[in-house]
Amino acid sequence: MIRLSRIVAATAFFFAISGCQKDDICPEGTETTPLLVIDFTDVQDPSRLKAVEGLVVRATGIEEDYLGPTNTNSISIPLRTDQNFTEYSFVLNGGTDSENEDIVTFSYNPAPDYLNRACGYKIDFLNIEVNVHSDEDTWITSGIILQENVENETEAHISFTH
Template sequence: MNQIQKWLFLAVFSALTLGCQKDDICPEGTETTPLLVIEFYDAEDPSRLKAVQNLVVKAAGKEVFLGPVTTNSISIPLKTDEGVTEYSFTANNNSPLENEDLISFSYDPQSEYLNRACGFKVNFTNIDVNTQQDEDNWILSEIVLQENVENETEAHISIIH
C-alpha cells in the first residue's frame, strides 16, 4: 500500500511539473497596430502648428472618442477589418462657433504576424484622406505626409485650418 502511494504521488507530481508551460505574454514595448497621427497647421503660415480649440472627435455613428480638448496633434485608430474609417471632427465644441467636418480615411490594411504571444498587428498602406465639403468647412485642406502607417513616431497627415 505504501509503495502504491509513492508511485501515485510520483506520477501526479511528474504530470504537474512536466505538463506546465511558460505563459505566453506579449512583452511590453512590442510594436502593436499603430494609430494615425494627425497634426494641425495654421492656414496663414502652413509651417506653424496651430491648436484646434475644443476639438471633439467621434467615429461615425459612435460615442465621442476624444475631447473636448485644445491640441495641435492627435492620434486616432483606424479600422483593421475595413479599408475606410470615417470620423467627425468638431472645432469649438459647445460654443456659437461650433463647426463639424466629416473626414474619411481610406487605406489598405496589411496584417503582420508578430509571434504566438502577441499575435498580429495591422499596418496601413496607401492612405488617403478626404474632407466632405459643406458650406462652412473649418478644415481647409489635408496633406498626406506618409502614405504608410507603420509606427507612431511621426505625423502621417497634416490638416490646415
C-alpha cells in the same frame, strides 16, 4: 500491483507538470497597432503648427466623443482594423454656439503583421488616403499625407490645414 500503480501515477504526474509552460505574456514595449497621428497646421504657413480651438473628435455613428473638447495642434486616433476605411467627425469650437463639423474619411489597406504567440497580430495601415467631405462651411481646408503607411506613431502621418 500497488507499487506499479504508484510508479505509473508518479510518471503520469511528472509528464503532466513537465508539459506546463510559463504563461505567455506579451512584453511591455512590444509594438502594437499604431494610431493615426494628425498635425493641425496654419493655412497661411503650413510649416507652422496651429492649435484647433475646442476640437471634438468622434467616430461617425457613435454618440460618444473620442476626444475633446480640447485645444491642440496634434492628435492620435485609432483606425478600424476590420474595414478598409474609418470615418470621423472633427468639430471646431465644440460645445459652443459656433460649432463647425467636418466629416473626414480615411481609406487604407489593413496589413496584419504576426508578432508572436503571446502578442498576436498588429495591424499596419498601408496606402492611406484622406477625404475631407466638403460642405458650405468646411473648416479643414486640406488634408496632406505626410506618410502614406501608418506603421508607427513616431511622426505625423497627415496634416490638416485650417
